[in-house]
Amino acid sequence: MNEDSSVEKCGKNEDGRQCNPTFPCDVEIDETRIRGDAIGDTLYSERWVIKILMKLVKHRDEEWSDDFETELCLLWDMTMDADVVNLLMDHKFLSLSSQIIKTTSIPRLT
Known part of the structure; x- marks a missing residue:
């Protein structure tokens, strides 16, 4: 993992300003779990x-x-x-x- 990706995960972009954290890669698995028996x-x-x-x-x-x-x-x-x-x-x-x-x-x- 490089320094840029760790900074981005903390909620700051390369300029040091606050931004939304990146979306986790395993979100599809969570979506399936959340949907349950819908x-x-x-x-x-x-x-x-x-x-x-x-x-x-x-x-x-x-x-x-x-x-x-x-x-x-x-x-x-x-x-x-x-x-x-x-x-x-x-x-x-x-x-x-x-x-x-x-x-x-x-x-x-x-």
Whole structure:
């Protein structure tokens, strides 16, 4: 490492004036880590969507709650984004939802 690069990393340019420090080389790795389980270019969590789908599959009519309905409404709102729809299609949502419609007695799910 030469003297110029160490000065630049300290936040000063060659004139001795303050400047922004250089961007670290491994920023792409950090970006991937920061994105976590985001769906496509959204900030929606893939893990959350999968969790809701699993709750829906395991759901029994007597377990209906306002919280569960709210989660389903949030998922519905998220489908305005194409990346979320693609994720749902990857997880066979049409088949899943048609099976639920056939077997449930809850009017809010049909």
